[in-house]
Amino acid sequence: MEGNLNALTTIFTEFYYWVTVVFMFLIHVGFCLYEVGSTRKKNHLHTLMKNVMVIPLVTVTFFFFGWWIYWAFPDFPFFGGLNLEAGAANTPWSETMATHLGDHITGVFWAAFLLFSWTAASIVSGAVIERIRSSAFWLHAVLIGSVFWIIDAAWGWHASGWMVRLLGYHDAYASGVIHAIAGGYALGVLIPLGPRIGKFAADGTPRDIPPTNPWMVSIGVFLIYTGFWGFYAACNVPIISAEGIGASGVDWVATNIYLGPTTLSAITFNFLMSLSGGLMATYIVSKGDPFWTLSGGLAGIIGASAGNDLYHPIQAMLIGAIVPVIAYKLHYWVERKFKVDDAVGAVAVHGYAGFMGVVIAGFVLWGAPSSPTEGFAAINPLGNFLGALIMFFGLGFLPAYLITSVQKKMGVLRVPEEVELEGLDFHENEIYEASIKEITDATKEHMNK
Numbered sequence: 001m002e003g004n005l006n007a008l009t010t011i012f013t014e015f016y017y018w019v020t021v022v023f024m025f026l027i028h029v030g031f032c033l034y035e036v037g038s039t040r041k042k043n044h045l046h047t048l049m050k051n052v053m054v055i056p057l058v059t060v061t062f063f064f065f066g067w068w069i070y071w072a073f074p075d076f077p078f079f080g081g082l083n084l085e086a087g088a089a090n091t092p093w094s095e096t097m098a099t100h101l102g103d104h105i106t107g108v109f110w111a112a113f114l115l116f117s118w119t120a121a122s123i124v125s126g127a128v129i130e131r132i133r134s135s136a137f138w139l140h141a142v143l144i145g146s147v148f149w150i151i152d153a154a155w156g157w158h159a160s161g162w163m164v165r166l167l168g169y170h171d172a173y174a175s176g177v178i179h180a181i182a183g184g185y186a187l188g189v190l191i192p193l194g195p196r197i198g199k200f201a202a203d204g205t206p207r208d209i210p211p212t213n214p215w216m217v218s219i220g221v222f223l224i225y226t227g228f229w230g231f232y233a234a235c236n237v238p239i240i241s242a243e244g245i246g247a248s249g250v251d252w253v254a255t256n257i258y259l260g261p262t263t264l265s266a267i268t269f270n271f272l273m274s275l276s277g278g279l280m281a282t283y284i285v286s287k288g289d290p291f292w293t294l295s296g297g298l299a300g301i302i303g304a305s306a307g308n309d310l311y312h313p314i315q316a317m318l319i320g321a322i323v324p325v326i327a328y329k330l331h332y333w334v335e336r337k338f339k340v341d342d343a344v345g346a347v348a349v350h351g352y353a354g355f356m357g358v359v360i361a362g363f364v365l366w367g368a369p370s371s372p373t374e375g376f377a378a379i380n381p382l383g384n385f386l387g388a389l390i391m392f393f394g395l396g397f398l399p400a401y402l403i404t405s406v407q408k409k410m411g412v413l414r415v416p417e418e419v420e421l422e423g424l425d426f427h428e429n430e431i432y433e434a435s436i437k438e439i440t441d442a443t444k445e446h447m448n449k
Contacts, residue, residue: 010104016238017108023230024115030223031122037216038344042423043130050134054121058145062114064092066146073154074161112234117145123182127346130196131420136413144185148395152181159259168370168377169387172256173235173305175357176391183351184396192404195341197420206335221294232267258371262309269313274304274320281321285328295345299324299353307361327352358388
């Protein structure tokens, strides 16, 4: 019986994560549609290819060193040093990082984290559309996708991470671990990058540059919702307990990323309630603006994600309503005050909402266990606030600002002004554009005969 149960556990866990990875792939599809639909027609291909190339660049670098970072860094930098033994078991040349018939879990678990990495890079991608060089962005995609977010995952999203153990940090579905850091990173890139030409009038008044294809944006956001639901499932660890209840003696259960008990039923309640809270509140505050209503639904989920394993559904709804309203107001205040051109509101929807979500969880869940492991600090406001600062500023904003400033000084950050005015598609896809012109000219010539 025990052997059969172990085999069933392995098969179920492998298939479970494989399915969540397929669902999460839709997040990237959604980001591609969302960003292309938000850009002007002269920049569509550039925006698409900038996002497409995230897939191979982040995948390869995550395979070579990103996965190692997660396992080697939970105690880094001040509390015990690197865990070289765990890191060694997850290097590219270790036997489980290959076609190893004795290991069914590593590949699908690795892929689940990889899809989180794509998401982090895509959040930055949307903020900087229509003026950044592809090569400059791709460097940032690798850094946020395979280095900085995975360091914060090791610190605050690992069952033995020092932030969980010592600060009582709790962020079950990555309000801070993915969204706050990526939003902070995007802000760090945007300040040196500067606004799009024409975004601000001579007196500093911001101009609205609306999406060119609202339908594409809408479909993209709905696909992100769908993939995000898969992400929630991937943040749970399925377990079959031989000490369960029922005539079979088997109890199907799950844990959160910290190995604390939760259920798929619980996160289904809270995912949909936080989404609904965000949609309703942002519809009201934006006076029915479709772009912000849809984005507000996403911000609602992100704002509640830190504690959605433990919140009551009504708490999830209220937090999901409050957070996007504040993020919406902050977006326009920062835009007016500091002349930051965040093309899709990524810093607000992900960064501000993620930061607030972590802080709110520290208060609402104050005193609850951060982990079932004995001796770990309980969830508390100070621990989560410090964690939010580390995510948004320490691992997000600061390194992005420094690296982007160097790129700017070297002249490799932004496309030339004439290229931006004419459109990035023409200059980065000259063969394609020439072919289109040739076909168009031939068609006109034929029609004139």
